[in-house]
Structure formats: C-alpha cells, structure tokens
Amino acid sequence: MTTDAMPPSLWAASAPPPPATQPLAGEAQTDVAVVGAGFTGLAAALYLAEHGIACTVLEAAEIGFGASGRNNGQVIPNMSRVDPDDIVAAVPAELGGREKGEAFVSLIRDSASLVFDLIRRHGIQAEAVQNGWIQPAHRPSRMKVAERRVEQWGRRGAPVRMLSRDEVATLAGTDHWHGGWENKTGGRINPLGFARGLARAALDAGSVIHTRSPVQNIARGAAGWVLQTPGGTLRAQRVIIATNAYTAPGLWPKLARTVVPARSYQMATSVLSDNIRKSILPQGHALSDTRGDLYFYRFDENGRLVTGGGLMVPFGWEGRIRDRITERVKRVFPQIGEDVKFDYIWWGHIGGTVDKRPHVYELAPGVLAWTGCNGRGVALGTALGQELAKASAGVPLREIAAPVETRLNTILGHEFKALGVAWTIGKNRWNDARD
Ligand SMILES: Cc1cc2nc3c(=O)[nH]c(=O)nc-3n(C[C@H](O)[C@H](O)[C@H](O)COP(=O)(O)OP(=O)(O)OC[C@H]3O[C@@H](n4cnc5c(N)ncnc54)[C@H](O)[C@@H]3O)c2cc1C
Structure with a gap:
C-alpha cells in the first residue's frame, strides 16, 4: 500500500473529477468507520447514509485509488473459477x-x-x-x-x-x-467514474469521507473501536475493513495473509x-x-x-x-x-485466494471485512459493500447474503507470494493450451 497519487491511466484521464475531500484532522466520532474508498467501502457508506446511520470513510490515498479505479470495468455477475x-x-x-x-x-x-x-x-x-x-x-x-x-x-x-x-x-x-x-x-463502465460517483452520492446522503488518511491502527476503545491515522483519531461502534488486495500487513492481524x-x-x-x-x-x-x-x-x-x-x-x-x-x-x-x-x-x-473464492469475515465483534475477488469484484464488491453495511446497521449476520467466517483463511507460504503468482500464471498458460 502506498499513499502515492493515482497513477496515469485511461480512467484517470477520462473520469469526472472526484468530490473535494480532506484528511482526517483531530478527534472524530461515528457509528460505522469504513477503511478504504473502493467499490466495497463506498457502496457500504452510501447504504449506511441512506439508512440514517452515521458513517466515516478513511482512505489512505484517493477515492478509487486501489483496484476500483484501475480495473477493466467489466461488470460481471459471476465468479471467474467457481460456479454456483x-x-x-x-x-x-x-x-x-x-x-x-x-x-x-x-x-x-x-x-x-x-x-x-x-x-x-x-x-x-x-x-x-x-x-x-x-x-x-x-x-x-x-x-x-x-x-x-x-x-x-x-x-x-x-x-x-x-x-x-x-x-x-x-x-x-x-x-x-x-x-x-x-x-x-x-x-461495462468507467470504473473510476463509478467510484467517484458513488463517493459523491455517499457524501450527498450524509456520510463523511477523508482521503490521505491511512489507518495505522485499529484498537478496542472504552466503547467501540479507535482508528488512528497520522492526523487524527476516529471512534466508531463498528468497522468495515474494505481494503481487499490493498490490505497492508499491519492493518489487522493476518488479514493481509488471506489474499495474494x-x-x-x-x-x-x-x-x-x-x-x-x-x-x-x-x-x-x-x-x-x-x-x-x-x-x-x-x-x-x-x-x-x-x-x-x-x-x-x-x-x-x-x-x-x-x-x-x-x-x-x-x-x-x-x-x-x-x-x-x-x-x-x-x-x-x-x-x-487459493480456493478462488471470496471470503467474508467477522474479525471481532463489530469488525467486518472481505477479501479475494479473484478478478471479479466490480459487481461483487458493490454488492458485498451493501451486505457489510446491512450487518453494520444491525441486520444479524445470519441474515446477510453471504457466509461470514470467523477463522481467517490465511495462505500458507504467503511470504513467497511473488513465486506463487509466477507459478499460477505459468500453470494457467499450460492448461490453456490443453484440453
Ligand atoms: C487491473 C485490474 C483489473 C480488474 N478487472 C476487473 C473487471 O473487469 N471486472 C471485475 O469484476 N473485477 C475486476 N477487477 C477486480 C476489481 O477491480 C476489485 O475486486 C474491486 O475493485 C475491489 O474493490 P474494493 O473496494 O474491495 O477494493 P479496492 O478498490 O482495492 O479498495 C481498497 C482501498 O483501500 C485503501 N486502503 C488500503 N489500506 C488502507 C489503510 N490502511 N487505510 C485507509 N485506506 C486503505 C486503498 O488505498 C484502496 O483505495 C480488476 C482488478 C484489477 C486490479
């Protein structure tokens, strides 16, 4: 994860500009803190705000800085490898x-x-x-x-x-x-345009978004959770971690190890x-x-x-x-x-992920996350963002439309992930050439 500006791309050149946002400064409080302003975090923020629940998004870099602003923009209602x-x-x-x-x-x-x-x-x-x-x-x-x-x-x-x-x-x-x-x-869509538009809609509905606000630590507080950024502190009753493939190792114990x-x-x-x-x-x-x-x-x-x-x-x-x-x-x-x-x-x-499936986690009471789009996260991230929002709004986990695990599917040998990626691409090419 980096706090660099959005890299040049077709979408950066063609999407409408993002809404104005500022870094978190000082002390703040909300019902639900969302970490990451991609499709997942922004769809969650929009849903929460539209349902009258206070929500603050903390984004390390810019709106759509992660996969959401860089992808191919194919809106695909299925998974790449696993079938229904x-x-x-x-x-x-x-x-x-x-x-x-x-x-x-x-x-x-x-x-x-x-x-x-x-x-x-x-x-x-x-x-x-x-x-x-x-x-x-x-x-x-x-x-x-x-x-x-x-x-x-x-x-x-x-x-x-x-x-x-x-x-x-x-x-x-x-x-x-x-x-x-x-x-x-x-x-198909312009994915950065969609991310920025979701952000604008979430702001209009009443949520707060802070960019250039990397969450350095998430800890239990006296009542709820305390999220620390370089410029401020956010207290929240519940947290949605929407950092996916851009999850840094220090954000939540072992979460980064669930995804390559x-x-x-x-x-x-x-x-x-x-x-x-x-x-x-x-x-x-x-x-x-x-x-x-x-x-x-x-x-x-x-x-x-x-x-x-x-x-x-x-x-x-x-x-x-x-x-x-x-x-x-x-x-x-x-x-x-x-x-x-x-x-x-x-x-x-x-x-x-090794099993090619997305996984939704309850990391601790009131802290939810998902990882593992396996290349199909434009539609799925948006849909799961809404489900995580529903759970954060009080819908029991057993009623949301995704199985929620409490044990992390950490990947054995995660430190050798670069080798794993090279091996997987090589294996895919070999399989592709065969019946
Ligand atoms: C090149 C590419 C092509 C793709 N093509 C397609 C496609 O055509 N169709 C499809 O369905 N899927 C595609 N995908 C997958 C899809 O883009 C992703 O699954 C989806 O965008 C994930 O959204 P997200 O909100 O969960 O995560 P992201 O969009 O990755 O957002 C995570 C955000 O968290 C922020 N963050 C990380 N750490 C912190 C922190 N500590 N504090 C605060 N913020 C933090 C990051 O800066 C980032 O903005 C593609 C992905 C890539 C990379």
Whole structure:
C-alpha cells in the first residue's frame, strides 16, 4: 500500500473529477468507520447514509485509488473459477449451509444489475453500457464450461444463453473463439467514474469521507473501536475493513495473509477508426474468455479498445506487456491492422485466494471485512459493500447474503507470494493450451 497519487491511466484521464475531500484532522466520532474508498467501502457508506446511520470513510490515498479505479470495468455477475453449485456446496452447515450458499449465489446473480441501478439512480457519469457480458470458449473442449455455467445460472433464474460459434463471431467481430455463453445483465463502465460517483452520492446522503488518511491502527476503545491515522483519531461502534488486495500487513492481524495481490496490466489503444470500431464487439459487449491467462476486451465510449494481461515477473513490465498484448490483439482481431498503438498502460492488484473464492469475515465483534475477488469484484464488491453495511446497521449476520467466517483463511507460504503468482500464471498458460 502506498499513499502515492493515482497513477496515469485511461480512467484517470477520462473520469469526472472526484468530490473535494480532506484528511482526517483531530478527534472524530461515528457509528460505522469504513477503511478504504473502493467499490466495497463506498457502496457500504452510501447504504449506511441512506439508512440514517452515521458513517466515516478513511482512505489512505484517493477515492478509487486501489483496484476500483484501475480495473477493466467489466461488470460481471459471476465468479471467474467457481460456479454456483461449488459455491453452495462449500458453505458448511455452521455458516448457514445450502440456504446461505444459495443466498450468496443470488447476490452474485443480481450484482451487475445492482451496479447499473446505482448508476442510474444517482446519475453517475460512468460510461455505463449494460448490453451483456460474453465468455467465449478458447478451445472446443471449453464449451463444456459454457454449458455448465448456462445450466447452473439458468436454473437460478439468470438471463443466460449459449452462443454458437457463429453468434460469438458476430458479437465479438472475430472467428478466434469456438462459441460461448452470455449473461444479459453484464456490461461495462468507467470504473473510476463509478467510484467517484458513488463517493459523491455517499457524501450527498450524509456520510463523511477523508482521503490521505491511512489507518495505522485499529484498537478496542472504552466503547467501540479507535482508528488512528497520522492526523487524527476516529471512534466508531463498528468497522468495515474494505481494503481487499490493498490490505497492508499491519492493518489487522493476518488479514493481509488471506489474499495474494497479483498484478493485472491494463492497456487502452488510441481511438480506433469508425470502420474498425464497428467491426469489433459491434454491439458494445464486454468479453472475457475461458483462459486462465485471460483474454479480455471492451471499448470505452471514445472507441479505445481496453485490454491487458498478466506477466509471470514484473521486471521490464512496460515493454514486455506492450509486445505481448500487441501481438495478441493483432492475432485475435486482424482487422485492426499492423499499427496498433497503446496510449495508456497501467496496472493494479487483483486479490487472489487459493480456493478462488471470496471470503467474508467477522474479525471481532463489530469488525467486518472481505477479501479475494479473484478478478471479479466490480459487481461483487458493490454488492458485498451493501451486505457489510446491512450487518453494520444491525441486520444479524445470519441474515446477510453471504457466509461470514470467523477463522481467517490465511495462505500458507504467503511470504513467497511473488513465486506463487509466477507459478499460477505459468500453470494457467499450460492448461490453456490443453484440453
Ligand atoms: C487491473 C485490474 C483489473 C480488474 N478487472 C476487473 C473487471 O473487469 N471486472 C471485475 O469484476 N473485477 C475486476 N477487477 C477486480 C476489481 O477491480 C476489485 O475486486 C474491486 O475493485 C475491489 O474493490 P474494493 O473496494 O474491495 O477494493 P479496492 O478498490 O482495492 O479498495 C481498497 C482501498 O483501500 C485503501 N486502503 C488500503 N489500506 C488502507 C489503510 N490502511 N487505510 C485507509 N485506506 C486503505 C486503498 O488505498 C484502496 O483505495 C480488476 C482488478 C484489477 C486490479
């Protein structure tokens, strides 16, 4: 975690400016303290303020400084690796079992629509397009993944459908893939625009946001919790830790060890000509394929193709990712021509877990957190932010739409996380090339 300013990116260049905020100075008090101003923390703050509960957000850097301001902006109502039946089966009886698992799956199912509803309701300028999300199969054998997902999500009422090879070719503008599936509620946004708009809505509803206010310590006080920043002290009855992959080791014992921050590189081309623009993703879909070393594409509102990828090691990253993704884009979308220029390249940390699942924790009475988006946190972070807010507003934990654990899923050998990331990317590439 760093207190640097937002790095240059397409979103930093195109999102509307953030609302004015100041660091915490001196003593303050609130009902619920929220640590981190990404989708999770801001959705929680908005919900609390709209329900008449005093809430103060403390953000180490800027609004949307973490993954929320840097991601690909694909609004995806599912998890990258675990399917609904796995999610349900993994919830033990003492955490609510099948019923809780199904509630969690329903939360994920409805999460994309929640994002678009918030954008509409609060008039957020976030280039929102809810025209569907597609997952094409990169090998014929991966059509089984599409069939499984359509069956499991369809059984739960999600508007999903199989796509033939020809249909994917039409929607994507290339015959690179072998068919796939679609969820109609998915889409794309300008993620930093969404974060800043959520912040503005939360402020308008009455919450307080302090930026440049890194929480250095969270301790029990005489009545509630005491959060310390370099400039002040905040007392609160309850705390939501919404720092996810940007959790520093000292914030809460062992929380940082529940998640591996893996770099994901993002890139935006120069504005493409109208002809080329109309031939790629012509209906405005967002797309992420079945590879573990994901191919993902979407347009911004000005006609830049926004894509990216991963690297096993970060050394010399800028030149290496540029070469790698330039070759990939030309191979997948040959109509783009030989001269592909990237105007923006940046990266952020995705929060990975070993079991590829998100985990929600009650860290102590009144202190809640979640970690582990595994690359799908735009919609999920927003939805979980609301659930954590409900629990902080007094809804019993057994009634919120996610299983809440008290034992942290710490990752063995977390200190070797860089090696783990390199190994995982290598393994994904190997698997991607096989049936
Ligand atoms: C490059 C990239 C691409 C991605 N693409 C997609 C995508 O297309 N679709 C999708 O669904 N998901 C995507 N994701 C995942 C998604 O962006 C995240 O899951 C989501 O933004 C997490 O939101 P959050 O609010 O939980 O955490 P974050 O947005 O990471 O916010 C955490 C905040 O906590 C702050 N913080 C940390 N420590 C402290 C402290 N001590 N005191 C105060 N504040 C602190 C940080 O500064 C940060 O602002 C992507 C992620 C990355 C990095």
